[in-house]
Amino acid sequence: MKKEIILIMMSSLLLLSACTEKKSETNTLNSGIKKENLDLSVNPAEDFYQFACGGWIKNNPLTGEYARYGSFDQLAEQNREQLKTLIEGIAGQKNSDGTVSQKIGDLYLMGMDSNAIEKQGAAPIQPMLQNIQSIKSKNELTNCLVDLHLHNITPFFAVFGEGNPENSEMTIAWVWQSGLGIGDRDYYLEEKSEPIRKEYINLISGLLTLSGYSKMAGFENKEKNMAEKILKLETEMAKLFMNKNDLRDPYKTFNLKKVEELQNMLSVLNINQYLSGLGLSTDDALNISQPEYIKGLNKILKTNDLEVIKAYLSWNIIQNAAPYLSKDFVNADFNFYGKVLSGKEDNKPRWKRVIETVENALGEAVGQEYVKKYFPAEAKQRMLHLVENLQWALSERIKQNTWMADSTKAKAIDKLSSFIVKIGYPDKWRDYSALTISRDSYFANIMRAAEFESKYQLAKIGKPVDRSTWYMTPQTVNAYYNPSTNEICFPAGILQPPFFDMNADDAFNYGAIGVVIGHEMTHGFDDQGRNYNKAGNLENWWSEEDAKNFTERAQGLIEYFNRIEVFPGLFANGQFTLGENIADNGGLNVSFTAFQKAKKEGTIQDVMDGYTAEQRFFIAYAGVWANNIRDEEIQRRTKEDSHSLGKWRVNGTLPHITPFIEAFNVKEGNGMWLNPEARVQIW
Numbered sequence: 001m002k003k004e005i006i007l008i009m010m011s012s013l014l015l016l017s018a019c020t021e022k023k024s025e026t027n028t029l030n031s032g033i034k035k036e037n038l039d040l041s042v043n044p045a046e047d048f049y050q051f052a053c054g055g056w057i058k059n060n061p062l063t064g065e066y067a068r069y070g071s072f073d074q075l076a077e078q079n080r081e082q083l084k085t086l087i088e089g090i091a092g093q094k095n096s097d098g099t100v101s102q103k104i105g106d107l108y109l110m111g112m113d114s115n116a117i118e119k120q121g122a123a124p125i126q127p128m129l130q131n132i133q134s135i136k137s138k139n140e141l142t143n144c145l146v147d148l149h150l151h152n153i154t155p156f157f158a159v160f161g162e163g164n165p166e167n168s169e170m171t172i173a174w175v176w177q178s179g180l181g182i183g184d185r186d187y188y189l190e191e192k193s194e195p196i197r198k199e200y201i202n203l204i205s206g207l208l209t210l211s212g213y214s215k216m217a218g219f220e221n222k223e224k225n226m227a228e229k230i231l232k233l234e235t236e237m238a239k240l241f242m243n244k245n246d247l248r249d250p251y252k253t254f255n256l257k258k259v260e261e262l263q264n265m266l267s268v269l270n271i272n273q274y275l276s277g278l279g280l281s282t283d284d285a286l287n288i289s290q291p292e293y294i295k296g297l298n299k300i301l302k303t304n305d306l307e308v309i310k311a312y313l314s315w316n317i318i319q320n321a322a323p324y325l326s327k328d329f330v331n332a333d334f335n336f337y338g339k340v341l342s343g344k345e346d347n348k349p350r351w352k353r354v355i356e357t358v359e360n361a362l363g364e365a366v367g368q369e370y371v372k373k374y375f376p377a378e379a380k381q382r383m384l385h386l387v388e389n390l391q392w393a394l395s396e397r398i399k400q401n402t403w404m405a406d407s408t409k410a411k412a413i414d415k416l417s418s419f420i421v422k423i424g425y426p427d428k429w430r431d432y433s434a435l436t437i438s439r440d441s442y443f444a445n446i447m448r449a450a451e452f453e454s455k456y457q458l459a460k461i462g463k464p465v466d467r468s469t470w471y472m473t474p475q476t477v478n479a480y481y482n483p484s485t486n487e488i489c490f491p492a493g494i495l496q497p498p499f500f501d502m503n504a505d506d507a508f509n510y511g512a513i514g515v516v517i518g519h520e521m522t523h524g525f526d527d528q529g530r531n532y533n534k535a536g537n538l539e540n541w542w543s544e545e546d547a548k549n550f551t552e553r554a555q556g557l558i559e560y561f562n563r564i565e566v567f568p569g570l571f572a573n574g575q576f577t578l579g580e581n582i583a584d585n586g587g588l589n590v591s592f593t594a595f596q597k598a599k600k601e602g603t604i605q606d607v608m609d610g611y612t613a614e615q616r617f618f619i620a621y622a623g624v625w626a627n628n629i630r631d632e633e634i635q636r637r638t639k640e641d642s643h644s645l646g647k648w649r650v651n652g653t654l655p656h657i658t659p660f661i662e663a664f665n666v667k668e669g670n671g672m673w674l675n676p677e678a679r680v681q682i683w
């Protein structure tokens with residue numbers, strides 16, 4: 001529900017054998033291309049995704065626990081096995097009380113103790129539900145929201161700390177819309193999602209009974225009726241939610257307001273009391289990201305019966321807790337969020353779910369051990385070198401582009417050279433000493449961890465932004481660009497094969513990890529990122545003419561992706577995926593430029609395994625996006641994921657890249673062909 005940094009989604013990788021590789025050494029390198037991942041029965045000029053990934057797709061069928069399984073998920077599975085070894089090792093040793101090892105070990109053991117969890121049933125959440133039940137008037141809602149928000153349960157809205165868009169040095173409070181149980185607002189508003197809403201009512205109704213809340217609150221046997229009222233309340237919220245295209249516009253979500261102004265908008269709550277409860281100042285301005293929603297929320301709180309609001313708040317608690325309670329709860333939760341929404345057949349085994357919990361609660365502590373054991377020191381150096389090559393390539397491309405004035409180019413290059421680059425793991429580690437993990441109940445530990453995390457995040461508000469903070473743990477298989485700190489980050493988790501291959505010729509590495517790096521860099525200059533200056537402040541540093549040229553080019557990508565039918569009758573959302581499509585387009589162009597330089601310098605071999613260096617570059621790129629995906633998940637991601645689907649990150653992106661067209665001799669009439677004038681090139 002929170003504002004998100006821009007991830008690559010499945011992302012990337014790492015080290016690159018450097019340009020300085022000596023010629024004599026290149027002979028020992030392999031091509032990095034695995035024949036078994038290809039489908040040689042397909043003409044690459046017709047369907048490149050099937051050609052480059054068809055073998056992988058066939059050899060890696062979906063298992064019941066996956067809605068989508070791709071190269072990134074495959075690497076994440078390997079990482080998870082490593083984490084399992086590591087965490088089980090810690091849990092099996094003798095740990096003194098209060099140490100990080102004791103916390104990791106005990107949380108894992110509590111989560112794996114399914115007998116104790118079954119025995120406790122709904123008991124762990126009943127005190128929280130009793131608190132809701134005891135509310136007598138709407139005046140008590142403020143304190144109730146303080147308590148829930150401090151435990152990372154965020155009905156109605158969420159508050160978190162984030163840079164001030166006008167002064168990115170300072171962290172301010174952001175208020176963000178939140179509290180739709182199904183997820184995207186379209187589920188509430190679209191006719192065609194009616195069957196999903198029906199299932200949602202069944203889920204709510206079943207869990208209101210199972211949790212004991214309906215009995216406590218005196219509406220036993222009328223759960224279905226109450227569930228319908230909760231859905232109606234959430235639908236009223238959904239109608240007022242800012243839509244996902246507007247959420248990507250940093251100007252639309254920036255509305256600095258004084259506390260009195262927020263109080264006027266949201267008169268049902270006592271804002272001073274609320275902010276004090278969270279430990280925040282009542283003097284500082286806040287960013288109200290969706291002011292129309294907040295105003296409308298006031299009316300919703302006024303007009304809905306207290307009983308319905310209480311049931312909705314209880315539902316938020318139950319829904320948050322369900323994955324960690326006894327199997328009745330877990331199964332009901334999985335049936336809706338896993339099966340109905342994503343088409344999964346089986347829940348993940350318990351150990352994987354518990355490792356995720358440990359990761360959520362103590363991610364950096366686990367990461368500290370992970371990098372000691374699994375991250376080779378030379379990887380960081382190699383990666384820094386690669387990032388430098390890509391930075392050079394993007395700067396060359398900016399200098400040479402034909403649509404930007406020199407003065408704007410100079411600012412773009414200045415921003416590029418100001419990137420903060422984070423690789424592997426943070427220089428300073430987070431302190432977990434204030435978090436208590438004990439052997440009472442799994443859920444009680446999860447709530448303490450949630451409170452610890454909320455307080456950690458809220459404590460940043462009103463203070464200078466700490467630019468050494470990492471927004472991902474080191475073991476994560478992903479990468480990000482954060483516009484408000486102008487930083488790119490590549491955690492250790494993605495810096496390994498099969499995405500970066502130390503033993504492979506660099507054509508492969510530029511096509512895989514190189515494009516990922518270029519992708520993150522390009523985010524600094526996509527339709528969102530271009531609104532921020534080098535310091536991370538919202539500032540229009542573009543001339544009118546340059547901005548117009550950018551927008552026209554971007555419009556070409558929007559319209560192109562809008563025409564892609566991802567599922568019978570369902571089309572990609574070109575506006576929503578624009579930033580990611582610009583980043584894929586730019587990432588390919590930038591990394592290809594770096595690749596060409598390396599080739600000129602003689603560090604890349606010509607033909608290997610029957611493919612030219614250029615062909616290997618694009619085969620490696622496509623391999624990153626190989627995946628199998630269920631029909632339900634295609635539909636869900638088209639609503640909720642700002643990244644294009646894997647298949648279209650290949651077959652939708654490559655027709656715009658002229659070096660690809662040339663490398664595979666694509667001709668007019670071929671499936672991968674796009675007329676030169678229709679090809680979009682921005683960076």
Ligand SMILES: [Zn+2]
Pocket residue numbers: 006007008009519520523580583
């Ligand atoms: Zn991205």
